[in-house]
Amino acid sequence: MTDCVTFAVLALPEPGLLPRLLQPFAKRDITPDHMLAERQGEEMRVTFTLHAPDPAMLHLIAGNLGQVVGVLAVDMQEARWAQAA
Numbered sequence: 003m004t005d006c007v008t009f010a011v012l013a014l015p016e017p018g019l020l021p022r023l024l025q026p027f028a029k030r031d032i033t034p035d036h037m038l039a040e041r042q043g044e045e046m047r048v049t050f051t052l053h054a055p056d057p058a059m060l061h062l063i064a065g066n067l068g069q070v071v072g073v074l075a076v077d078m079q080e081a082r083w084a085q086a087a
Contacts, residue, residue: 006081007060008051014072015046023048023073026066030059045074 013019020039027034027050036051060078068076 006051006053007055008049008079008081009064009067010077010079011048011050011067011073012075013046013048013070014074015041015044016072019046019070019072020048022070023050023067025070026063030063032059032063 011023013023024034024037032052032055034050035053037049039046039048060080064076064078067073
């Protein structure tokens with residue numbers, strides 16, 4: 003069970019990039035819990051965090067993010083936490 007997943011996207015800072023990056027979530031009726039977009043020179047770094055995501059959707063979302071025009075790279079990090087007894 004994945005408790006949290008973060009998608010880190012590296013892309014070209016083009017007009018319309020942010021709405022295009024939200025589309026893979028929106029078409030699955032998912033709202034990211036956190037989003038951070040930051041321009042770093044000639045690149046844009048965008049991070050999305052989902053808490054308690056559906057594991058079946060993770061690789062589909064990552065694949066769709068990678069197909070967005072202007073995206074250079076997508077990294078997906080999954081985190082799991084053990085509950086204290």
